[in-house]
Amino acid sequence: MLKKLLSMTLLISSCFILSGCWDSKDVDRLAFPIVASYDMFQDDPDSMKQLSSGPLEEPRVDVTVVFPNLSAKAANKVTVETVPAPTVGYAREKRGLTAPEFYVTGFNKVILTGEDLARQGLQQPMESLYRFPEVPLNMLLAVVEGRGKDILNLKTDNTDNIATFLYTLLREPDKHNFIPVVTINEFDVNLAPGRNPVVPLIKTGGVNQAFLSGVAVFKKDRLLAKLDIHDTRPLILLRGVPAQGYFPFILEGENLQGSALLRNKRKVKVERQEDVYVFKLEVVLEGIITEYPSEQRIDQKRLKGVENFITAEVENECRQIINTMQKEWKTDCIDISKYALAKWRRELKERVDDEQFISQARIELDVKVKITNYGERR
């Protein structure tokens, strides 16, 4: 009898515990940021600088977040709020003073950084993201030409809000362009010796208020150069980021332009010839013709002509990037030093990031284009 009574008491008491409702929070009391932006602090008249005072409170960064308003009566679909703070992690303290909702960072999808902050270095502003267990490492990262805050404050009529648009924009650009998908983890692993990150670049404009304008090249965590769309393609091909995109070509003997959809692959071999490191890069492009506006039928010779045209174009573009990289940037932004490290890690680890290493390396390039199909028409 006593055993039954004890079992019954345990069962009933566990019902109260298992419900887990004692400290539950209704969804309208929560704030789920979808996109956050980090910019250099700018003392706007309407900024919340008044929240900061004291020597350790000097604002250095503007942290802007976009979170949907879950209340049905809210006039705006989203709240866009900027909080100035000395560090990104500390901005959470300031946010508690302005937004009553419980802040849930685990749903954040995109991190934008302003150009100025990126030039100063992103390791420090992004540190709290890697430390906070709630934050996923697959958040997408992009650099904004200008300030991230300005983009987040734009209103778009074509999508739910600017945040969801940015997420869609950055999620799969590699499916139709040579623009990489970069997560915060991708950025971090590219800070290792011999490696440097490349991050998509966003600019204000276009039908949805923002568009992908190229990539930002980093030297470790600092923004080094911005590349437009034209230069982005060869960089990504050299870097070996798997993607696919359209290539224009001119038809041989006709003043007509066509296009091909090609996927890329890269092979790298490295060897040491005395003191010079020789990198042999093979860029392989394979795909189909998507446009061939000619009355002439595509035969083997014409196909070869297309392949040769694209090969020459790509080779030329790639050589220009290699040239700029070795002479101007003096930073390995095509991710080849890792192959040297894979052979001589102990010896090179300390000097692989020196400017001389990449600028004095010999980079041999071989581009191969292979058209495998030409669609429904011949």
Next chain:
Amino acid sequence: MSSIHQINGRQLTYIITGGQVGTGLLALPSLLSQEAGQHAWMCILLGALVPFINLLVIDKLGSRHSGLNMVEMLRQILGKVGGTIAVVAFAGYLITSITVLVNAFARFIQVYMLPRTPLWVIIFLGMICVVYAGLKGGRVVGRINETLFFGMVLSMFFIVIPAYYSHEFTNLLPLGELNASEMLRGTLLTMYTFAGVEILLVLYSQVDKAEEVKGAALRGLGLSTATYLIVTICCLLVFGPDRIVHYTWPGVSILKVAQVPVIERFEFYFLAIWVGIVLRRAIIPVFSSALTLAQLFKMEERSAPIVLAVGIIVFSGGLLVPSIAVNYILVRYFALAYLVMGFAFPLTLLLISWLRQGVNANA
């Protein structure tokens, strides 16, 4: 031998694996890379040699003293007083090691799942499960390990998926830059994850067929080694030897890298399974130490008060470790303690047994 503590060979395999694989697995890739860089995974293979020899030694010892439980065996080899002291020391070693482990488990849970729950509550809830399993006896402990092993297999799939999508093979290269001192330091570190096989000293007499012990125990060790290798190689492939050292538990951080549609947050599913799996690492030593003490006091059939007492000691000891940083220091000492009590102790016993009764004689 008490029937409630009797296990079979298959259960022993899973008990050996369960006795080794714990929270340490998730931290191991980072700790090893700190010492041995891209060669971290090689340290595991080298490290596995120690428990391998350890198991062979214990098996030899057990087969020489077949039919005797650990207390009887130690008393036969070391005499009544020496044997009793050795039994208490061994049980003390097991209990101390669990306190470090339980603290690491609780801090891990606190970081990822229950940040606002007090440490003592997490340890207390964990210990309720551990003590309950221990009270049910060896057979139930064996079955628990048998069942939860498949959870471990499932969790390995979770870890392999991110590595499949975002790997970099150059992170594992070059293989030829081996530095003896780095490898040795790394191998020594693996000892804290390989510790756990020494419980065979206690469990040998509980296995229904003695001839199955060696094979079953080695299979268990093989499964643990494979688990460590999978996690370490996957983490190296994703983070690389230089960035991995910034993570406390790269075995979990790797799950946050994955972009899997619908599932989204991989790590929560993994953690839900892992909480169950990791408790095995505490259940087995708690049960083993309690069983040893029960054998000492001839209370094998009525071991409940001893299991409860061990549970209370572990709970209290788990609260004494003040921070994760201290835990990491203790882990290094624990690796040394394993070498002394887990590895050298059975080896010494075997040597004494040989010296006293001859190499080929069955004691």
